[in-house]
Amino acid sequence: MADERRTPGQAGPGIPALVLAACLLAAGPVEAQVAASDPGQGFGQGLGQGLGQATDPSLAGPLPGGRDPGTFALRAANPALQGSLARGVARPGASSRFGTRPRTPAQRRTRPPTTAITRQATQQGIAEDARLRPTVQIPVSGLPDIAGAVPLLRRRTIDPLDPYGPLGIRVGGLTLFPALQQSVGYDSNPDRSIYRRGSMALRSQGELRVESDWSSHALTGEARFGYFNYPDNRNANRPDGDGAMRLRLDVARDTRVDVEGRYALTTQRAGSPDLSAQVRDRPLVAAYGGTVGLTQSFNRLQVTVAGLIDRQTFENAQLADGTLLRQDDRNANQYGLRLRTGYEIRPGFTPFVDTLVDTRVHDFAVDQSGLRRDSDGITVRAGSSFEVSRLLLGEVSGGYLTRRFVDSRLRDVTGPVIDGSVTWAATALTSLRVGASTGVLETIVPGASGILTRTAVAELTHDLRRNLRLTLTGTLISNDYQGTSIREQGYSAGVRLDYRLNRWLGVRASYARELLRSTAVGSSYHSDTYLVGVRVNP
Numbered sequence: 001m002a003d004e005r006r007t008p009g010q011a012g013p014g015i016p017a018l019v020l021a022a023c024l025l026a027a028g029p030v031e032a033q034v035a036a037s038d039p040g041q042g043f044g045q046g047l048g049q050g051l052g053q054a055t056d057p058s059l060a061g062p063l064p065g066g067r068d069p070g071t072f073a074l075r076a077a078n079p080a081l082q083g084s085l086a087r088g089v090a091r092p093g094a095s096s097r098f099g100t101r102p103r104t105p106a107q108r109r110t111r112p113p114t115t116a117i118t119r120q121a122t123q124q125g126i127a128e129d130a131r132l133r134p135t136v137q138i139p140v141s142g143l144p145d146i147a148g149a150v151p152l153l154r155r156r157t158i159d160p161l162d163p164y165g166p167l168g169i170r171v172g173g174l175t176l177f178p179a180l181q182q183s184v185g186y187d188s189n190p191d192r193s194i195y196r197r198g199s200m201a202l203r204s205q206g207e208l209r210v211e212s213d214w215s216s217h218a219l220t221g222e223a224r225f226g227y228f229n230y231p232d233n234r235n236a237n238r239p240d241g242d243g244a245m246r247l248r249l250d251v252a253r254d255t256r257v258d259v260e261g262r263y264a265l266t267t268q269r270a271g272s273p274d275l276s277a278q279v280r281d282r283p284l285v286a287a288y289g290g291t292v293g294l295t296q297s298f299n300r301l302q303v304t305v306a307g308l309i310d311r312q313t314f315e316n317a318q319l320a321d322g323t324l325l326r327q328d329d330r331n332a333n334q335y336g337l338r339l340r341t342g343y344e345i346r347p348g349f350t351p352f353v354d355t356l357v358d359t360r361v362h363d364f365a366v367d368q369s370g371l372r373r374d375s376d377g378i379t380v381r382a383g384s385s386f387e388v389s390r391l392l393l394g395e396v397s398g399g400y401l402t403r404r405f406v407d408s409r410l411r412d413v414t415g416p417v418i419d420g421s422v423t424w425a426a427t428a429l430t431s432l433r434v435g436a437s438t439g440v441l442e443t444i445v446p447g448a449s450g451i452l453t454r455t456a457v458a459e460l461t462h463d464l465r466r467n468l469r470l471t472l473t474g475t476l477i478s479n480d481y482q483g484t485s486i487r488e489q490g491y492s493a494g495v496r497l498d499y500r501l502n503r504w505l506g507v508r509a510s511y512a513r514e515l516l517r518s519t520a521v522g523s524s525y526h527s528d529t530y531l532v533g534v535r536v537n538p
Contacts, residue, residue, distance in 0.1 A: 181535045183533025193270040264288070280319065337358070
């Protein structure tokens with residue numbers, strides 16, 4: 001401590017020192033009044049703001065005019081931000097020798113378990129435009145197999161706070177999500193025919209999902225392949241699979257290019273009207289194709305031009321007596337051109353008009369019945385994509401289609417078209433998706449020009465717990481064989497329960513019911529499938 005004793009000849013503090021002391025004494029009461037009026041405002045904080053510095057280094061810094069969105073006044077008004085107060089926040093009622101309250105450690109930022117689910121279910125963008133991803137049309141071989149189908153809803157994005165969510169395998173700018181599943185159960189009608197012959201069922205399935213993490217452009221896709229093995233009915237063994245890979249190239253701010261490749265693999269059921277006799281096993285049907293589209297935005301106006309090409313092949317069938325039933329005359333290529341124009345009236349609401357012109361060319365100009373089945377089609381649709389509060393989003397359209405055949409003996413296929421897909425995040429734990437589609441499928445039934453098919457699907461998911469999910473699925477299908485009296489009506493319904501033990505291991509149990517009623521003799525059937533299996537996400 002300095003010696004304050006005077007010595008002869010030394011001067012006292014003088015007038016400047018007395019003025020400074022008076023100012024300090026006056027500042028004390030003012031600071032006390034400020035602290036009393038605002039408990040979150042201390043001398044240290046006021047000094048920091050006076051110097052133009054944020055007391056919390058994690059904040060972005062003060063804005064012009066002294067209005068900082070990270071200030072304590074705004075944090076106090078927003079309860080969601082109270083858990084992330086800066087370390088410089090003083091605790092009411094406490095003090096220190098410097099006149100400021102002692103600092104408290106920043107609280108851990110937590111959230112309810114359902115917060116991530118809500119954000120993922122309601123903030124995921126609308127799936128890539130359906131106009132660039134037409135479903136590969138496969139022949140009517142029965143109802144969709146719910147037991148082996150991919151979930152209708154898109155998988156949720158990665159949440160590192162979810163202890164049960166797969167993290168995937170990182171490869172450069174891509175993340176791979178592989179999955180393997182092995183199930184065992186019972187199928188009451190593996191042949192999907194009027195003659196029921198049950199068997200034990202073994203289901204093997206592999207999946208792969210790809211997501212990119214690029215600053216521009218995007219690559220996404222999914223692929224699935226499965227195989228049903230029936231030890232008690234070997235002739236009913238069958239593979240199945242489907243997938244698509246989509247690439248978006250951001251050429252410019254208002255220009256993008258979309259490229260897609262897709263495939264689908266299925267089998268024909270024994271009682272299909274397209275098979276004129278009882279077959280020994282189920283013939284394979286493969287469909288694959290691609291799309292290249294260019295989208296240009298003119299302010300609110302969007303114009304898309306896309307070219308499509310698809311191919312469909314049929315395997316020759318082996319009859320019960322060992323003879324071969326040729327089906328290569330059904331192989332065909334489809335070429336199409338799509339034009340779509342949309343105008344964004346307001347964010348989340350974009351009406352559009354879509355026109356598709358296509359032609360189908362078979363490998364053989366004349367089939368075994370002497371008919372020329374090449375055809376040209378045009379489909380015009382009008383609708384809108386919409387998004388309401390991130391909770392209800394989708395796209396709905398309606399229109400009319402016409403398909404004319406080269407052979408005048410084949411009746412033209414015409415009819416209304418209804419297409420769409422709507423997703424509703426009802427609650428933080430529940431999501432509902434409904435969809436509908438209309439199309440014309442090829443057939444070789446004598447006198448039939450084509451099959452006008454309409455399909456409606458629905459899927460409801462509910463999280464009973466963070467690692468326990470219940471899924472309900474349903475499908476309605478209607479097939480009208482144009483030019484004949486054959487009509488088919490059917491449905492499929494299923495329930496699935498997924499229990500995740502950890503990020504990479506889970507247990508799945510499912511039940512599926514299928515029923516199809518047909519006016520064709522011997523074509524109706526119904527079946528029940530029970531499966532329990534283990535699912536691995538490496």
